Amino acid sequence: MVTPFGLRHSLLVYRLQRTAERLDMAQALTRPLSPLAVAVLGPIPWRATGVATYVLRMHQSGRRVAGFAQVLKRPGRAESDVLVLAPSLRADSAAGDVWQRLLTRCAIEAGEHGVQRIFASAAADGREVDVLRQVGFVPYTQETVYRHASGVQITAAPVAGIRAQVTSDSWAMQRLYQMVTPPVVQHAEGALESENSGFPPLWWETPLLRSQGYVMSQGGEVTGAAHIQSGPAGHWLRIWSADNQRTVVPALLNHCLATLKSPDRKKPVYCAVRDYQNDMRLPLQDAGFQLYARRSRLVKHLTVRVKDAVPQAVPALVVHAITAPF
Numbered sequence: 001m002v003t004p005f006g007l008r009h010s011l012l013v014y015r016l017q018r019t020a021e022r023l024d025m026a027q028a029l030t031r032p033l034s035p036l037a038v039a040v041l042g043p044i045p046w047r048a049t050g051v052a053t054y055v056l057r058m059h060q061s062g063r064r065v066a067g068f069a070q071v072l073k074r075p076g077r078a079e080s081d082v083l084v085l086a087p088s089l090r091a092d093s094a095a096g097d098v099w100q101r102l103l104t105r106c107a108i109e110a111g112e113h114g115v116q117r118i119f120a121s122a123a124a125d126g127r128e129v130d131v132l133r134q135v136g137f138v139p140y141t142q143e144t145v146y147r148h149a150s151g152v153q154i155t156a157a158p159v160a161g162i163r164a165q166v167t168s169d170s171w172a173m174q175r176l177y178q179m180v181t182p183p184v185v186q187h188a189e190g191a192l193e194s195e196n197s198g199f200p201p202l203w204w205e206t207p208l209l210r211s212q213g214y215v216m217s218q219g220g221e222v223t224g225a226a227h228i229q230s231g232p233a234g235h236w237l238r239i240w241s242a243d244n245q246r247t248v249v250p251a252l253l254n255h256c257l258a259t260l261k262s263p264d265r266k267k268p269v270y271c272a273v274r275d276y277q278n279d280m281r282l283p284l285q286d287a288g289f290q291l292y293a294r295r296s297r298l299v300k301h302l303t304v305r306v307k308d309a310v311p312q313a314v315p316a317l318v319v320h321a322i323t324a325p326f
Contacts, residue, residue: 002105005053020086030231046113067098082120124294137298140188147292148269165213172222224248237271
């Protein structure tokens, strides 16, 4: 039976989180929070930027089986992310069935709260993708995560012509996203904001989290952009470029690395490269990044309940004819 998390489930989640599978790489690599801490202290589920936790207990083949799932509601969007599933498929032979039951409940609850898409990321060569597909998730792209090791000296200098992103850049950023992103990915993600949506900080994390965007313009047109999300365990970097000369990506990459302060340079930097961003691989390798992981990104589209207006009957208007005498 799948039920929402309650304090009575704390010991169960604490025990299972040691074998949990994290499906959001950006959060797992920059701020690997304890799932129990998120369940107890996180925002109210499905409200604004809430995290919902569901727990499963059942009997299978004569033994007790348990698991839990955590889903994040993206801020200001009808979208959510699967953050954690436990136990991992490698830890328990019944985990596949546990995942399917938990994900089915999460999808039902998400739809009830107006969510239209649920995203997940899984190892490209693992069983996780197969289990996700069995409950309606569809792969829409693959990405390679590169890692710049901690402790490596970064000697790059800030690049002229690159500035911090401001609110007025929104239209130019959307145009850039549409230029460089295949239609199938645009349909799956909906908008650029889907890629930059983050996990809202818990009360003790606020001083430790930072997020900054940069744009590069040529001739008054934005030809590249970068977004770096920093946490206590590392940095997550994404770059978009519409430059055929292959000069924008190295410039943005060097600029982002150069903006890291001395304490932050001790933390690893991760950069996610989609399969349609081949122009990024060589600059990353030249800058000292190494292959870290290969992931598949999946989405499940939900049917949202719509309230239809019901016509209300109006009493008929009766007209009485009066005949006047002549």
